[in-house]
Amino acid sequence: MRPQRTSIHAVTTWVRRQPPKVKAFLAVVSGMAALVLLRFIVHDHDNLFVAAEAVHSLGISVLIYKLMKEKTCAGLSLKSQELTAIFLAVRLYCSFVMEYDIHTLLDFATFVTTVWVIYMIRFKLKASYMEEKDNFAIYYVVAPCAMLALLIHPSTSHHLLNRISWAFCVYLEAVSVLPQLRVMQNTKIVEPFTAHYVFALGVARFLSCAHWVLQVLDSRGHLLVALGYGLWPSMVLISEIVQTFILADFCYYYVKRLV
Template sequence: MRPPRRSIQAVSLWVRRQPPKVKAFLAVVTGMAALVLLRVIVHDHDNLFVAAEAVHSMGICVLIYKLMKEKTCAGLSLKSQDLTALFLAVRLYCSFVMEYDIHTLLDLSTLATTLWVIYMIRFKLKSSYMEDKDNFAIYYVVLPCAVLALLIHPSTSHHFINRVFWAFCVYLEAVSVLPQLRVMQNTKIVEPFTAHYVFALGVARFLSCAHWVLQVLDSRGHLLTALGYGLWPSMVLISEIVQTFILADFCYYYIKSVFGGQLVLRLPSGVV
């Protein structure tokens, strides 16, 4: 019997040879299969959202370990961390004024560690920060998210400003990883700890997306009505799906690299 690693490499080679449309179809089928599996093994689908936030926190812990052990922030995007801190701060505010629960505590811990990472990059390890590679203009995502939040937001009974903030953090979270992907696109080589962090973000985004999709299926669509009327319920699902697909390609090459025994992830052109 062939070793599992050789079989995985053969499957990976076959996938790489397929045209883009076939790859997209395979990605959709794989995602649907994973959703079915989660629906079977996870009884309370609310736990998926908690798991998503926990995995995100673990990813931040990986960054902290990298910064403390290697004393370098090379390969990390300060702009992505700024965007992450921004949407977490807004979401934390919304949690306090709208629904104080376990998510509030998780967001608080994740925000605290993210602010620590930002402090290390800006001050302690500034000499190793690759500012020339971190060249994504964040106003390209912040301004559209703000405008979109003003136009499409929840129709709940909460104050208008709170509803706009809620929508803003949902939209911003969906695209907050883009500066980090730009850094990796510019360098083409991703060292292990950064790769682990981005993969954790991908897993967190998938779990969050699975939470919403399965909740809609479990409620037979009634959840969409509970979220309000108009375009907002659809935008929540679209935002979750966008987050997942933004990181899907990277996660594929990460898994391929891990099973191939490579410590450093080398990305081909056009991946991110």
């Protein structure tokens, strides 16, 4: 066991000493290797999207356990939870009117638990809420996402309002975790249950991103055509990749700490 731990320590030490560009390159290579592995292990790549939603629900369950057991919401961002509730509500509306399937049920379950977390933070555990640390102005992300949705949205046959709403929830989901990361940055201390939650979000985002990338590869690009024409298909992939990279740095340090 000791030689193995020594090897892991040597690798992590080497990575830590590398310049940012090398670290970024290693992250990209690791992500591509993980995609290749998933492509051969998971035969039905739609299961990756279901798994992503399931992991997100698991992360919410960790928060519920924290709130019920420790009776404190210290380290949690109410604004991140509110952004999550907003994009889930919009996505539920789009799902009901556009495609109603298993994802609708999973989103509904996640939405209900997210609303419960918001209720606990706002009313039951308000005394432990670090409002001064949760200082990320959400209109900095909501307004740009709304404007971007008006400009770039699906070109399908659905009603214009539904297409704009769909684009809005895709863009907002990509940046919804930013207030939580700001809280962690401001407090300088990452509470364990909060760390587990953010790591679950990171895993969920990677699985969702892998789902879209592998679907595009399997369809040889035809999936992008099915999503519509113009910039929208590319924006879907970019949104997934952006959120994955936002969480990648945290997940790296989370795993390194566990090791």
